[in-house]
Amino acid sequence: MSMCMNLLNNSNDTGTIFLLEGPCWGSLGLTLMLVLCYALVLVLGLLGNILLICIIARQQDRRNVTSIFIANLSVSDILICVFCLPFTVSSMLMDRWVFGAVLCRLTPYIQCMSITVSVLSLVLIALERHQLVLHPSGWKPSPVHAYSALLGVWLLAAVTAIPFLAFQVLSSTPYNELPPPLCQLQACHEEWPTPETRRAYSSALLVCQYFGPLLLILLCYLRIFLRLRLRRQLLERRHSRSRAEERRAVAHSKQVSIMLVTLVTAFGVCWLPLNVFNAVADWHEDALPICQHDLLFSFCHILAMSSTCVNPIVYGFLNTNFRSEVRSTLLHCRCRPPEGDYHNFPLSVLPTHMSRTSLRTNCRNHSVC
Numbered sequence: 001m002s003m004c005m006n007l008l009n010n011s012n013d014t015g016t017i018f019l020l021e022g023p024c025w026g027s028l029g030l031t032l033m034l035v036l037c038y039a040l041v042l043v044l045g046l047l048g049n050i051l052l053i054c055i056i057a058r059q060q061d062r063r064n065v066t067s068i069f070i071a072n073l074s075v076s077d078i079l080i081c082v083f084c085l086p087f088t089v090s091s092m093l094m095d096r097w098v099f100g101a102v103l104c105r106l107t108p109y110i111q112c113m114s115i116t117v118s119v120l121s122l123v124l125i126a127l128e129r130h131q132l133v134l135h136p137s138g139w140k141p142s143p144v145h146a147y148s149a150l151l152g153v154w155l156l157a158a159v160t161a162i163p164f165l166a167f168q169v170l171s172s173t174p175y176n177e178l179p180p181p182l183c184q185l186q187a188c189h190e191e192w193p194t195p196e197t198r199r200a201y202s203s204a205l206l207v208c209q210y211f212g213p214l215l216l217i218l219l220c221y222l223r224i225f226l227r228l229r230l231r232r233q234l235l236e237r238r239h240s241r242s243r244a245e246e247r248r249a250v251a252h253s254k255q256v257s258i259m260l261v262t263l264v265t266a267f268g269v270c271w272l273p274l275n276v277f278n279a280v281a282d283w284h285e286d287a288l289p290i291c292q293h294d295l296l297f298s299f300c301h302i303l304a305m306s307s308t309c310v311n312p313i314v315y316g317f318l319n320t321n322f323r324s325e326v327r328s329t330l331l332h333c334r335c336r337p338p339e340g341d342y343h344n345f346p347l348s349v350l351p352t353h354m355s356r357t358s359l360r361t362n363c364r365n366h367s368v369c
Contacts, residue, residue: 031093034298038089041305045081048312049074065128068146070315072153073121077308079114083107085305092294097170097188104170104188112161112205113154118307119213120153122267125315126220133224160208163201167192202282210275214268221260262314270307273300 056071087107091097097104128141141149167190174187192198277300280287288296 030295034302035089035093037302038085038305041302041309042081042085045077045085045305045308048309049077049081052312052315065141065143065146066125068143068150069121069125069128072150073118073125073311073315076114076118076121077311079110080118080305081308083110083114088301091188092298095187096185099188101170105165105168108164108168108188109161112164113157116157116160116209117153118311119209120157121150122263122311123213123216124149124153126217126263130220130224134227160205164190199282202278206275206279210271214264217267218264221264225260259314266307266310266314269303270310271304274304276300 052074053071056067056074059067087099087103099107124146128146131138132140168188169191170186170188171191172184172186174189175183175185177183178185190198192201277288277297
């Protein structure tokens with residue numbers, strides 16, 4: 001079911017259970033490899049996002065709108081790591097639910113809500129950068145506007161995920177046809193009024209959580225890319241600037257363009273396989289191989305969850321100022337840039353007039369983005 005399908009249920013509509021003890025699962029080495037991959041994504045996702053939040057929290061005097069959005073993105077990614085990875089891998093390996101009825105309803109709800117918040121946070125970051133780059137002298141959102149937008153995002157995500165609270169149940173129905181004692185096992189699965197209702201909801205999630213945001217993000221960053229290229233061409237025609245300044249400005253423009261391509265590619269590639277898998281499972285489940293069902297799902301799911309590791313790298317560690325703050329935090333030292341040391345301003349505050357592209361900064365006041 002789109003990006004927040006019931007990740008905890010490995011049974012299909014016919015009641016077939018893909019048990020770990022069955023001949024389809026594969027070797028113990030494959031199981032260990034999947035567990036290690038999930039553990040690696042969990043650790044990297046948590047560490048990267050926690051570090052990003054800590055660095056942003058230090059910037060009390062320079063906190064801007066993009067920093068607020070990125071911090072919110074990290075919070076949602078942390079929730080994804082905590083509520084998606086451990087519960088999914090444990091349920092997949094045991095093919096049963098052992099965490100009780102309350103978590104059976106609550107876990108998929110938080111999964112869906114956190115994924116929606118994460119995706120919409122990426123959209124807000126793209127919109128804010130689009131406004132600042134293409135209309136630097138126009139309206140600029142304030143931190144108050146940012147917090148109001150995030151409140152709306154969380155409320156929208158909470159409402160969107162309500163069907164998981166309504167239709168998620170804990171029962172032994174999927175195991176009824178199995179011999180004792182397997183028939184007494186319980187599974188956390190969805191019970192919709194009709195298959196058509198489930199497909200309509202999953203299709204709506206597919207549009208709202210993937211295709212719609214991806215199209216909007218791509219459009220925003222494409223317009224930013226075109227504006228930066230035009231700006232670079234104007235710089236190359238200006239003879240009043242020194243060659244060193246021109247090369248520095250052109251290099252910065254290329255670096256930002258590469259980052260824009262990375263942002264769109266990372267989002268599209270990470271979430272595409274899982275969305276395709278879920279769409280096929282909703283509309284034509286017979287096309288999925290029975291024996292490789294769990295293995296194929298695991299591959300798609302791990303790739304989607306790896307976005308929690310990619311986001312801190314793309315939105316934080318690729319930023320020069322953020323890397324300076326990381327070094328300052330880890331080494332517990334005060335850095336004083338020498339006279340004449342310059343850092344390129346980040347994309348979120350990239351001005352129209354290139355005369356302001358390089359400003360002298362103090363390392364205690366580095367902006368995260």
